[in-house]
Amino acid sequence: MAAIELRRLTKVYPGGVKALDALDLVIPDGEFFALLGPSGCGKTTLLRTIAGLETATGGAVVIGDRDVTSVQPGGRDIAMVFQDYALFPHMDVTDNVAYPLRIKKVAKAERHRRAGEVAARLGLERLMDRRPGQLSGGQQQRVALARVMATQAQAFLFDEPLSNLDARLRLEARTFLKKLQRELGVTTVFVTHDQAEALAMADRMAVMEAGVIRQIGTPAEVFQRPANTFVAGFIGSTPMNLLDAVVRGDTLEVAGCAVPVPDAAAGLLADGEKVVYGVRPEYNAYAPKPADGSSEGALAGKVVIVENLGASHLVTLDVNDVTVQAVVPEGSEPAVGDEGFAAPRRDRALVYRDGELVTR
Amino acid sequence: MTRFVLGRIGFYTLIAVLLAFFTIPLLWLASAPLTSDPTYEVRVPDFTFDNFQAILEHPYALPSLYNSLLLSVGTALLVVALSALAAYALSRVRLPGRDALLYALLLLSSIITGTAAMVPLFQLAVELGLIDSQLGLILILSGGLLPAAIFMLKDFMDSTPKSYEESARVFGASPLQIVAHVVVPLVRPGLATIAVWAVANVWGNFLMPYLLLSDVEKQPAAVIMYTLYTEGGQANLRLLSTFGLLYSVPVVLMYLFVSKKYGFRFHGGIKR
Numbered sequence: 116m117a118a119i120e121l122r123r124l125t126k127v128y129p130g131g132v133k134a135l136d137a138l139d140l141v142i143p144d145g146e147f148f149a150l151l152g153p154s155g156c157g158k159t160t161l162l163r164t165i166a167g168l169e170t171a172t173g174g175a176v177v178i179g180d181r182d183v184t185s186v187q188p189g190g191r192d193i194a195m196v197f198q199d200y201a202l203f204p205h206m207d208v209t210d211n212v213a214y215p216l217r218i219k220k221v222a223k224a225e226r227h228r229r230a231g232e233v234a235a236r237l238g239l240e241r242l243m244d245r246r247p248g249q250l251s252g253g254q255q256q257r258v259a260l261a262r263v264m265a266t267q268a269q270a271f272l273f274d275e276p277l278s279n280l281d282a283r284l285r286l287e288a289r290t291f292l293k294k295l296q297r298e299l300g301v302t303t304v305f306v307t308h309d310q311a312e313a314l315a316m317a318d319r320m321a322v323m324e325a326g327v328i329r330q331i332g333t334p335a336e337v338f339q340r341p342a343n344t345f346v347a348g349f350i351g352s353t354p355m356n357l358l359d360a361v362v363r364g365d366t367l368e369v370a371g372c373a374v375p376v377p378d379a380a381a382g383l384l385a386d387g388e389k390v391v392y393g394v395r396p397e398y399n400a401y402a403p404k405p406a407d408g409s410s411e412g413a414l415a416g417k418v419v420i421v422e423n424l425g426a427s428h429l430v431t432l433d434v435n436d437v438t439v440q441a442v443v444p445e446g447s448e449p450a451v452g453d454e455g456f457a458a459p460r461r462d463r464a465l466v467y468r469d470g471e472l473v474t475r
Numbered sequence: 476m477t478r479f480v481l482g483r484i485g486f487y488t489l490i491a492v493l494l495a496f497f498t499i500p501l502l503w504l505a506s507a508p509l510t511s512d513p514t515y516e517v518r519v520p521d522f523t524f525d526n527f528q529a530i531l532e533h534p535y536a537l538p539s540l541y542n543s544l545l546l547s548v549g550t551a552l553l554v555v556a557l558s559a560l561a562a563y564a565l566s567r568v569r570l571p572g573r574d575a576l577l578y579a580l581l582l583l584s585s586i587i588t589g590t591a592a593m594v595p596l597f598q599l600a601v602e603l604g605l606i607d608s609q610l611g612l613i614l615i616l617s618g619g620l621l622p623a624a625i626f627m628l629k630d631f632m633d634s635t636p637k638s639y640e641e642s643a644r645v646f647g648a649s650p651l652q653i654v655a656h657v658v659v660p661l662v663r664p665g666l667a668t669i670a671v672w673a674v675a676n677v678w679g680n681f682l683m684p685y686l687l688l689s690d691v692e693k694q695p696a697a698v699i700m701y702t703l704y705t706e707g708g709q710a711n712l713r714l715l716s717t718f719g720l721l722y723s724v725p726v727v728l729m730y731l732f733v734s735k736k737y738g739f740r741f742h743g744g745i746k747r
Contacts (some may be wrong), residue, residue: 198638
């Protein structure tokens with residue numbers, strides 16, 4: 116087991132595309148860490164650079180106490196699960212799982228015994244003679260996991276581990292992966308473009324954009340206090356309301372309505388300043404009438420669309436030509452055309468100045 | 476309706492004529508060896524084995540089949556081994572001008588065929604002391620087949636996902652281990668195709684062995700076939716037909732075997 120440290124890590128592709136821009140990152144020993152970002156943000160490049168499949172243009176990769184920047188992938192004591200699992204189609208499950216041991220010149224009987232042990236732990240014991248082509252997607256994934264476990268490496272790298280599974284299986288695999296990682300305690304970095312996956316599985320996560328890390332934190336921190344408007348827009352199954360606002364004393368003028376300055380930004384704003392007001396639909400309390408009879412502190416508008424999310428509804432309000440969304444529990448959803456009020460929670464709303472979170 | 480029927484009749488007549496055109500020589504090849512006095516006609520054979528007896532007694536017939544086997548298998552092995560390594564490298568390593576190089580090789584090798592390059596090749600063989608040597612012939616035949624083999628195999632290699640190799644690499648496999656454990660098994664159908672193609676090519680090649688092998692004991696079947704005359708200088712149809720049959724059987728068997736085993740897929744390696 117080992118920590119992973121990146122120091123000023125830079126990767127420039129021939130042709131000048133900067134995939135990684137002087138990244139600094141420390142992933143402590145045993146952590147389940149997510150690299151999250153839209154496609155093309157450099158997260159897969161980062162993973163492949165940690166693995167050694169891409170050579171860094173500058174900076175250093177340190178695994179444990181060892182600078183492995185110029186070490187070949189095989190010498191880094193890491194193991195990787197690829198997006199397509201990369202199980203060798205001409206080998207059965209036993210040989211696939213035992214392959215890393217074969218490279219380490221472990222005798223055949225011994226490596227088959229150890230492969231059998233690892234596979235049994237993942238419930239694969241009845242599939243040992245099958246070829247990858249005869250396995251379901253979920254089984255293939257478990258074989259790929261068994262294969263990295265057989266390496267007993269210091270750190271595991273997973274590239275989009277769930278993207279090849281169908282939606283139903285994905286949830287199951289998510290729970291399974293998190294449990295497995297916890298049991299093994301091996302430092303694990305995984306790449307995903309799905310914010311829900313990162314929030315659900317990771318101990319900590321990094322949100323990336325264009326080769327730069329925009330925020331590092333626990334899922335709760337990243338969800339509740341996105342450090343900038345990029346992260347705010349990317350995280351959450353319903354995007355955060357990001358509304359232009361002007362500071363008026365201790366209130367903000369948002370879409371023609373006045374809302375109180377959020378707790379997080381209290382005392383940090385100058386009068387007349389132009390900012391962006393952010394509130395998640397989940398933290399935006401909808402009511403058909405203002406709570407205390409006056410529309411003070413709420414966004415008053417007209418219901419345009421109601422979307423069913425299952426146990427709740429996503430209500431879209433038109434507030435003086437500005438779109439504001441709120442999540443409403445089932446049973447109390449309004450009809451399209453109703454007048455409505457959305458009252459942002461003061462302790463959850465946020466203010467962004469020049470795209471960055473205003474906070475103490 | 477009448478037009479349709481007439482059209483059908485015309486179509487099937489055409490098919491029948493075309494079929495006969497290709498079938499009659501094959502029928503001759505099957506029947507003539509079993510006929511005691513074959514002519515150019517296809518006749519019902521009288522099922523004699525005298526012709527086979529005669530070919531067995533011919534001093535060079537059977538050894539020449541052995542020579543053919545040696546030359547074609549030797550060439551196939553060399554071509555498969557070298558083209559696999561070259562195609563893998565060309566498929567995985569980005570070289571400036573790689574595609575231009577490949578196309579140039581292919582183009583040159585198909586324009587400058589053995590026939591066109593016969594004189595310089597002969598000269599080269601003489602200078603290198605490879606004249607009248609089966610090894611020399613194998614080298615020259617391999618040289619002729621390699622560009623097309625590399626080109627075809629590179630296509631196979633291109634269509635196999637890189638993540639297999641990267642996966643092996645992260646586990647610490649060396650480049651040669653990756654080739655042996657992962658790449659070769661993945662492109663096995665491609666290698667089989669190249670091998671069969673090389674064997675068939677050499678098996679049917681007359682000109683190169685005719686030019687470069689003067690010792691009749693080293694000559695392959697394709698060249699020996701050319702010597703099967705009667706004392707009168709006429710083509711000896713008894714020996715020719717029988718030898719022709721023996722000459723075709725191994726290639727047909729090989730096709731059947733490989734086709735059964737690999738199914739002649741021309742792309743994709745093995746995919747999940």
